[in-house]
Amino acid sequence: MERRLYYGSPYMAEWQAEVKEIIEKDEKFLIILSETAFYPGGGGQPADSGNIDGIAVEEVYEKDGEIYHVLNRKPQNRIVKCAIDIVRRRDLTQQHTGQHILSSVFDLYGGETSSFHLGDDEVSIDISLSDISGELLKTIEDKANGYIYRDLIVKAHFVSPEGASDFPLRKAPPRDDVIRIVEIDNIDFSPCCGTHVTRTGEVGIIKVLKAEKMRNQTRIYFKCGMRALRDYQDKHAIVSALSRLYRTSEGEIPARSESMMAQLKSLQKELSDLKEKTLALEAKGIAGLARSKVIRMDLEDKKADEISLLAKYILQNGDFILVLSSIPDKRLLFAHSGAFVINCGKVFKDHLAEFKGKGGGSDKWANAGFNDVNDMKNFAEFLNGLASSLSIHDDKKDIAS
Structure with missing residues (x-):
């Protein structure tokens, strides 16, 4: 087994090592070194990144007691220069020690940590409490940062399974021959294989961002x-x-935002009412000028929700069959007043796929969407031809299929 330098020197960035073995597998080279500071990942902490003799280390993992460094080409030297991304290492180490501190404080309030997630963007722990108030969360955050400001010593103990029972462990240890216990100056004892700072002051600060019930x-x-x-x-x-x-102080931003949101909702309501009135007037004009019971329109200036409102108001002004399409949304509406024996939904079911559209509806109202405007227009022409063959009331013709 190689010497694991990250245990004794968590901030070692560069070193030299002997290449003990090279294994070629799946067009990659697995390198085993005499000693390594590359952390292979585990305990919720990702593996380190870096390079060996200038060759990027793509992956680091442990198997059967050996640490494998995965490269895309073989190093030429027996003695190689190794370097880890020390900025990333420091970041991961800060987050991991911060997690131990935060978990230890939650433990004081009956919140056991069941899992730890450490990624490049997010860090989280799952706590065995179903309800945590904002006040308690602030108390825990303050206490955790108090441990940081005290600049407590962080150290590790390597013990046997029997020796582990001498420590007040926060969680059960793994079933290993040798167990590593990370201690935060008699505040927290936790079995852990990850990298940590040497004093809590190096964590800097812990800031809780949010609590999410699960x-x-x-x-x-x-x-x-x-x-x-x-x-x-x-x-x-x-x-x-x-x-x-907002031209206001930082403290007044929430109140100003609420005021502006209220104004915005009021304006949106006024705009919506005005739009409905406008569409109602437009619909009345369309119905009055209609020379046929079939109204076919491609609307360049209306969204799908607007053609739905327009259709509703047109049908309030007479018995019509409507074939309306929204060019911006590539959506089509096929509807009628109920005075025609035609099932809009069934027509869509039987013919829509031929025109590469998707949608459906009821007997008097159906909608469809298209990826291509031309497909929509072709379907609209098909519907227009179908609808034009109808007459209303006493001379009904059933072309539902």
Whole structure:
């Protein structure tokens, strides 16, 4: 087994090692080194990235006690220069130690951590509490940051399974011959194989972002260290921009936003009412000028919801068969007043696929969508021809199929 440098030196960025073995597999090269600082992943923490003799390490994993470094070409030297992405390592290490701190505080309030998720963008833990109030969440966040400000020592113990029972572990240890226990200065003891800072002050800060209920648990999203700083910088920029836009102080932004939202809803209601009145007038004009009981229109300036309203108002002004299409939305409406023996939905079912459309409806109203405007227009012409063969009331003709 190679020496695992990341245990003793979590911030080692460069070193030299001997290539012990090279295994070619699936057009990749699996490298085993005499010693490595590449963390292979585990315990919720992703593997490190970096290079060996300038060749990018695509993957690092552990199997049967060996750590394999996956490269796309073979290194030429027996003694190789290795380097990890130290910025990424520091980030992952901050997040992982921050998780131990946060989990230990939740534990004080009866919240056991059941899982830990550490990605490049999000960090979260699942806590065995179904309901966490905002007040409790703030108390836990404050206490966790208190541990950071005390700059407590973080150290590791390598013990046997029997020796593990001497520690007040926060969770059960794995069934290994040697168990690594990470201790935060008598505050937290947790079996863990990941990389950690040497003092809690290096975590910088823990900021809880949100709590999301999941059945009988709660998922807590948070950020630590530089991630928390970047998050604050981004959000501060947004708040500052809103303050300038609203010409108000940062503290008054929520109230100003609520006021503007109320105004916007009022204006939207006025606009919607005005649009309906306009469509009703337009529909009355269309019905009055109609020279046929079949009204066929391609509307360049109307969305699908607008042609639906227009159709409703036209049918209030007389018995018609409507073939209306929205050019912007590539949506078609086929409807009638009920004075015709034609089943719109069945016509769509029988013929729509021929014109590459998708949709359906009832006996008096059907809608369809198209990827191509020409297909829609061709179907509209088909419907227009079908509808034109009808007469109303006393001379009904059933062409539902």
